[in-house]
Amino acid sequence: MKEIVIISGKGGTGKTTLTAALASLWKNNITADCDVDAADMHLLLNPTVLETHDFFSGVVPEIDAELCTACGLCVESCAFGAISPDIVINRIDCEGCTVCHHVCPVDAVALRERHCGFWYRSDTRFGPLVHAELGIAEENSGKLVTLIKKEAKALAQSVNAETVLVDGSPGIGCPVISSLSGADLVVVVTEPTVSGVHDMDRVLQLAAHFRVPAGVAINKADLNEEASRRIEEKTAAAGAVPLGRIPYDQVFTRAMVDRKTIIEFDRGEAAAAVAGISEAIRSLVRTTED
């Protein structure tokens, strides 16, 4: 079983569009939506949810007003400024470090498990989907990513799936690092713009840092020919594999509005380009170590 993670550095370059297309083209795979901050895969795959699970992570303190003497020790000790002078905990700023619980001389601070969201095991027209919803303004997206990947992998093993397709987050921080752990291949989707090139550079460095082989697909390639060439040069220089080009085409937006993958929606150049990239990824994944 191979795990392929689709990331981009810059947001909105087409990660989910490509991942959903791969899910529709490949047989016997599990899809995992690890962009838990802004999970959109379900909008294209229209899943039937089979299981809903709570996601708890860390703790949140609770102050017992009856016991509290308002001595202010917790306020002084909180490194995150999450407790106001009148001893009210701001859940958004609280990191769950438990220092307040520890320093309280009258044991007025209790610790409760923190409910951060939900994760789901679902079925779709292209096979199983494991996805999640992080609560609004909640933390620990990295831990939720790790959990989704673990569940997707366990499911893949139990049904003997060949591939786990992981739709990642933008950026290079906590959730992206979590999504790279244990991956066999990284597919970077970029675009020929100054920011696309800059962000791809950083994400390729990240893949190299964690020693995961990488391939690069260029979306909206004809928007700027010179920048597309620069991406291909940088891809080669980073020891990554070019996977192909996707044209700048309104049909991608129309497919999304119709809640279909580009493969289902289009019979033209756009779908053909994506199918070509799918084949290039397939060949590349065969070369990765077992």
Added chain:
Amino acid sequence: MIIAVASGKGGTGKTTVAANLAKTLTDRRVTLIDCDVEEPNCHLFINPAPVQTEPHTVYVPSVDKTACTACGACSTLCQFKAIITIKDSTLVFPELCHSCRGCEIVCPENAISEGSRETGQIHRGESDHITLVWGSLRIGEAMAVPLISSVLERGTAFGRERTVIIDAPPGTSCPVIEAVKGADFTVLVTEPTPFGLHDLKLAAGMTRKLSLPMGVVINRSTSGDRGVHDFCRDEAIPVLLEIPDDRRIAEAYSNGILMVDALPEYREQFRSLLETITRKAAGR
């Protein structure tokens, strides 16, 4: 006034709106703060020179091995598995540390003191009327929030009379909240697609939870469907500006050129965007 530009979904045009807005306000000093420290992009469009760079460090515990009795009080307290006691020694895993200083507080032997670790860099530079402050997270570093917080502190240190524009990272979790929570007004940038709508709902929920006034900019507004417009109408969230789907804007962007420079007809729109924001932030 502090204006934060955010969006749930990535790639909707946060940097475009933030940088064009900053560029338009030629009648005053503007500070543009790029809080997307994982993938900062504003400098590619503003081109500040020269650039001053300083390292950004966070607190991590430093254990005095001669004083440590390996009692385990620190590792029992630590919720992040950043300090672990094995047999007769205490080990620190700095990259897991959240800098709460709990280990230092609980150590009965005073064996723990302040150490530091570099998580990235803070940059600052000027271009015409704009002071740009941004951060770049070190490759392989997971924790973005402390760097975002320092970048904001640096960028807002010039006094309240300056107009401050914050370019937030994508999403709705910790890094975004850190970037927007001190703002007077939040601009949510979206696109009129099912993805754009879904993520706008999350971003609007986050903004409500923080009790910040907000408005929406719809980018590529002539493509997609009407879902975003309907949502804004039903939720009484003002649509502040619509930017059409224009290949000329995308081409200029691809070369690092702002639309107010490439296509001057948009200048007036960004000027009136600021007027609307100023009015709404004052509650009028």
